[in-house]
Amino acid sequence: xxxxxxxxxxxxxxxxxxxxxxxxxxxxxxxxxxxxxxxxxxxxxxxxxxxxxxxxxxxxxxxxxxxxxxxxxxxxxxxxxxxxxxxxxxxxxxxxxxxxxxxxxxxxxxx
Amino acid sequence: xxxxxxxxxxxxxxxxxxxxxxxxxxxxxxxxxxxxxxxxxxxxxxxxxxxxxxxxxxxxxxxxxxxxxxxxxxxxxxxxxxxxxxxxxxxxxxxxxxxxxxxxxxxxxxxxx
Numbered sequence: 001x002x003x004x005x006x007x008x009x010x011x012x013x014x015x016x017x018x019x020x021x022x023x024x025x026x027x028x029x030x031x032x033x034x035x036x037x038x039x040x041x042x043x044x045x046x047x048x049x050x051x052x053x054x055x056x057x058x059x060x061x062x063x064x065x066x067x068x069x070x071x072x073x074x075x076x077x078x079x080x081x082x083x084x085x086x087x088x089x090x091x092x093x094x095x096x097x098x099x100x101x102x103x104x105x106x107x108x109x110x111x
Numbered sequence: 112x113x114x115x116x117x118x119x120x121x122x123x124x125x126x127x128x129x130x131x132x133x134x135x136x137x138x139x140x141x142x143x144x145x146x147x148x149x150x151x152x153x154x155x156x157x158x159x160x161x162x163x164x165x166x167x168x169x170x171x172x173x174x175x176x177x178x179x180x181x182x183x184x185x186x187x188x189x190x191x192x193x194x195x196x197x198x199x200x201x202x203x204x205x206x207x208x209x210x211x212x213x214x215x216x217x218x219x220x221x222x223x224x
Binding site: 004031040041042043044045048056090092094095099100101102103104105 | 149152153155156198210211212214216
């Protein structure tokens, strides 16, 4: 059973399109995150939710909108995709002050 | 703002040798320091962590040391094996609400047989 699962694994789309990435965790964790990993492998936090409530929004463009229908799910919707959005997006979950469990990532390529 | 610096960016060792990766953090309120291993095409995986009330922690071939005064922490891998080859990330957190981790830039470790 995968602890943190995100879909799709690969996403290739044209500029200007809208796309969503889904994430689910079965660990019973209270907090979920979205991280972006750029081409240089740098990991930067985008959002954090705790029990469905937005806790962190790290100066991410408004085109990115997270949604948490319950504490086991955190989805990411991206409007009007741009070339610079190409990256690997990781979902993760944790209990507060503990280590994260990451999903396997979604490689987004905008052409 | 909060910052974590990690060195070196690449590290190549012979199988059986030791590898050391070093990180410094800027926020003295940081109190939780995990290390992650990322293999190609996979998500980062927690391999060891240390909290600010402890100076050293060991788990088999992996150890982490923390110097709070200098705001340094390091990962030590002994008796390296080819399967240790991966990108390693250090991170720091203040342990506040949301558990936000600030990551270092990563170290690509290559262990040559």
